[in-house]
Amino acid sequence: xxxxxxxxxxxxxxxxxxxxxxxxxxxxxxxxxxxxxxxxxxxxxxxxxxxxxxxxxxxxxxxxxxxxxxxxxxxxxxxxxxxxxxxxxxxxxxxxxxxxxxxxxxxxxxxxxxxxxxxxxxxxxxxxxxxxxxxxxxxxxxxxxxxxxxxxxxxxxxxxxxxxxxxxxxxxxxxxxxxxxxxxxxxxxxxxxxxxxxxxxxxxxxxxxxxxxxxxxxxxxxxxxxxxxxxxxxxxxxxxxxxxxxxxxxxxxxxxxxxxxxxxxxxxxxxxxxxxxxxxxxxxxxxxxxxxxxxxxxxxxxx
Amino acid sequence: xxxxxxxxxxxxxxxxxxxxxxxxxxxxxxxxxxxxxxxxxxxxxxxxxxxxxxxxxxxxxxxxxxxxxxxxxxxxxxxxxxxxxxxxxxxxxxxxxxxxxxxxxxxxxxxxxxxxxxxxxxxxxxxxxxxxxxxxxxxxxxxxxxxxxxxxxxxxxxxxxxxxxxxxxxxxxxxxxxxxxxxxxxxxxxxxxxxxxxxxxxxxxxxxxxxxxxxxxxxxxxxxxxxxxxxxxxxxxxxxxxxxxxxxxxxx
Numbered sequence: 001x002x003x004x005x006x007x008x009x010x011x012x013x014x015x016x017x018x019x020x021x022x023x024x025x026x027x028x029x030x031x032x033x034x035x036x037x038x039x040x041x042x043x044x045x046x047x048x049x050x051x052x053x054x055x056x057x058x059x060x061x062x063x064x065x066x067x068x069x070x071x072x073x074x075x076x077x078x079x080x081x082x083x084x085x086x087x088x089x090x091x092x093x094x095x096x097x098x099x100x101x102x103x104x105x106x107x108x109x110x111x112x113x114x115x116x117x118x119x120x121x122x123x124x125x126x127x128x129x130x131x132x133x134x135x136x137x138x139x140x141x142x143x144x145x146x147x148x149x150x151x152x153x154x155x156x157x158x159x160x161x162x163x164x165x166x167x168x169x170x171x172x173x174x175x176x177x178x179x180x181x182x183x184x185x186x187x188x189x190x191x192x193x194x195x196x197x198x199x200x201x202x203x204x205x206x207x208x209x210x211x212x213x214x215x216x217x218x219x220x221x222x223x224x225x226x227x228x229x230x231x232x233x234x235x236x237x238x239x240x241x242x243x244x245x246x247x248x249x250x251x252x253x254x255x256x257x258x259x260x261x262x263x264x265x266x267x268x269x270x271x272x273x274x275x276x277x278x279x280x281x282x283x284x285x286x287x288x289x290x291x292x293x294x295x296x297x298x299x300x301x302x303x
Numbered sequence: 304x305x306x307x308x309x310x311x312x313x314x315x316x317x318x319x320x321x322x323x324x325x326x327x328x329x330x331x332x333x334x335x336x337x338x339x340x341x342x343x344x345x346x347x348x349x350x351x352x353x354x355x356x357x358x359x360x361x362x363x364x365x366x367x368x369x370x371x372x373x374x375x376x377x378x379x380x381x382x383x384x385x386x387x388x389x390x391x392x393x394x395x396x397x398x399x400x401x402x403x404x405x406x407x408x409x410x411x412x413x414x415x416x417x418x419x420x421x422x423x424x425x426x427x428x429x430x431x432x433x434x435x436x437x438x439x440x441x442x443x444x445x446x447x448x449x450x451x452x453x454x455x456x457x458x459x460x461x462x463x464x465x466x467x468x469x470x471x472x473x474x475x476x477x478x479x480x481x482x483x484x485x486x487x488x489x490x491x492x493x494x495x496x497x498x499x500x501x502x503x504x505x506x507x508x509x510x511x512x513x514x515x516x517x518x519x520x521x522x523x524x525x526x527x528x529x530x531x532x533x534x535x536x537x538x539x540x541x542x543x544x545x546x547x548x549x550x551x552x553x554x555x
Contacts, residue, residue: 002345004484006515006522011345011484059537066545071552108375112385225538232534236526240537247541251548288383294457296450297386299373 007239008052014245016046021060021249028064028250029071029257030264031198031213031273036061036191037122037280039246048242050111054101054190055231056239056246061192061224063247064254065217071258072214079165079211083218085172086197089179090186090223097187098230104188108299117189118284125199126277132203133271140267154204166207166215174205179219187227192220195277202270209266329355329505331495336509338482338491339516346484352477353495355505360403360410360498361468362421363478365511367398367460368489371431374447374454390439390447391431397487399426399455402466402478412501419496419503423452423461459483488513 004011020042028035036057043053072078104110157171178200182193197216201207207215232238261269334350351363372395378387401407401422408422417425428448430439439447455461460483468478480493491511497504515523526533 001343002484003342004340004344004519006519007526009485009487059541062538063541063545063548066542067548068545070546070549108373108386108389112383116383221542225542228538228541229531229534232526232537233530236530238526238534238537240522240526240533240540243537243541244544247544251545254545255548255552292377292384294450294454295377296447296454297375297377298451298454298458299375 003241003245005048005052005239005242007237008048008056008242010047012046012048012242017242017245018249020046021246022253023249025064025247025250025253026257026260027253027276028194029068029254029259030261031194031257031269031276035064035250036186036193037118037189037195037277040190041118041280041284049237050114051105051235051237052239052242054114054188055228055235055237056242057190058186058224058227058231059238059240059243060246060250062221062228063243064250065192065221065224067251067254068258069214069217069221071255072217075214075262076165077210077214078218079163079207079215080218081161082163082166082168082175082201082207082211083215085161085175086179086182086215086219087222089176089181090183090193090219091179091226093180093183093185094187094223094226095183095230097184098227098234100184101188101231102234114189115284115288117185119281119288121185121189121196122277122281122284125195126274126281128203129199129270129274130278133267133274136267137271166205166211168205168207170205178204179223182219183223183226186220186223187230192216192224194220195273198273199270209269213261328359329353329495329497329507331493331507331509333480333493333509333511336511338486338511338513340486340488340514340519341516342518344484344519346486347482349480349482349511350477351480351493351495352475353507354474355476355497356474356499358499359504360405360407361476362407362411362496362498363402363466363468363480364421364494364496365398365400365480366396366492366494367487367513368491369394369396370487371395372451374451376447376450388439388443390444392428392448392451393431395428395451396426397489398460398482398491399423400462400466400480402462402468402480404468404470404476407465410498410501415501415503419494421496426452458485460485460487482513486513488515 001014002011003014024035024039040053040057044050104113157173159172160169161172162169182197185191185196186193194216198212201212228238331353338347371391371393373389373391375386375389377384411421416422420426452461456463466478468476470476491513493509493511495507
């Protein structure tokens with residue numbers, strides 16, 4: 001059964017889109033990441049124009065994040081104060097990102113920048129997380145006590161704030177900087193940015209894993225909402241029909257995923273996420289390096 | 304008496320105009336005069352019917368609305384494939400399909416093919432700006448031109464090979480026009496040529512509209528005319544769907 005997408009201007013199989021939404025939504029619920037880093041490449045792969053895929057995915061992540069954050073909120077796993085600090089940076093970063101998106105599209109280098117960003121960020125983060133989770137699993141098997149957090153330059157920064165839920169007393173500049181970076185990625189890569197934010201919160205800020213997932217989802221809601229509106233106004237590439245199909249599958253998947261997620265141990269969760277991130281990274285790297293079957297591409301002219 | 308004479312004159316004029324020597328020998332009709340893109344649209348097929356003298360050859364050409372097309376060549380830069388040289392062609396038909404009763408190269412002289420742009424060989428594709436024209440030699444421009452046609456064919460927007468025009472009896476003919484699910488909206492020109500002895504004996508142009516209909520059209524219009532409310536509505540829909548799913552699952 002097919003449905004015609006009014007903004008993407010192509011027709012797609014409804015069940016394929018619902019299935020994609022459900023599958024990626026499940027992973028999003030388990031890991032507390034928006035799932036965009038899987039969904040955006042998949043949408044482009046099935047023939048959705050990249051600009052539409054990026055903008056529409058931002059809209060869909062709003063839904064799966066709202067659904068996810070409510071499940072975490074019930075268990076008291078959202079640090080709102082930290083969330084607002086991250087969000088402050090996120091709004092700045094995503095606004096700059098949408099502007100950069102349009103600039104790169106004009107230069108004809110958007111696709112390359114998107115793919116290279118995926119390779120660099122997924123590669124670094126996936127690798128670091130894998131190492132860390134292997135070490136953590138080894139530690140817990142040996143019953144060795146976890147290392148005490150070292151005192152670094154980050155603790156000397158000004159504007160210190162107390163984040164009670166996260167049991168942290170750190171500079172507000174840290175979550176704001178992370179928010180800016182994540183907002184930038186959200187706009188350019190069509191992701192929520194959870195795959196960068198979650199490890200940054202754990203390893204840079206030292207937040208407890210349980211609070212990290214809910215808090216990152218909270219920030220993602222508003223950053224992706226900002227991206228959706230900016231893209232709708234600047235590029236008219238948000239396809240609500242596609243978004244509604246994706247999120248119908250996505251919200252259900254996210255609910256199931258959130259229930260599975262709480263049953264897994266933190267280090268197992270991180271290990272699995274790391275593997276998934278590295279697989280996507282390897283696939284995109286391979287596509288960048290292998291000689292394409294068709295050396296020429298078409299774009300609409302007129303710039 | 305005058306009345307009878309008058310009727311005779313009319314009858315006579317009708318008979319003479321029906322004479323094959325002076326009549327338009329070609330008439331054409333489409334099974335539908337508009338392609339409607341609705342929610343369930345997955346490509347469309349139309350039938351083109353016509354009547355012409357059976358001793359002639361028929362060529363049918365369908366062209367979509369023209370626009371500029373940007374062709375980019377991928378080049379290897381430090382191990383990865385990136386967009387390199389690019390050429391923008393102007394007035395490119397967004398859709399092109401040709402059908403004939405036998406290979407059209409056999410009966411169309413080259414100068415007529417060139418004049419009427421029949422077939423990919425004779426399609427006029429020119430770079431948009433003079434800078435691109437000056438910077439590229441003819442051979443390179445040729446590869447970009449070929450690539451444009453090839454990629455369009457891969458997208459299903461240019462026919463890979465010519466379609467068939469079938470004759471039913473001596474002077475009725477028909478052909479099938481296929482439109483893929485990614486066709487651009489706009490006005491399509493359907494040209495039918497009757498060839499006899501290496502020249503165009505008659506021709507006929509029908510305009511075919513391709514347009515979005517119903518909900519699809521309304522969503523598209525709303526997104527373009529009221530971009531900000533559209534964006535806000537998209538967010539609200541998403542937030543409500545997420546919230547709704549949460550309620551359902553809490554109860555379930």
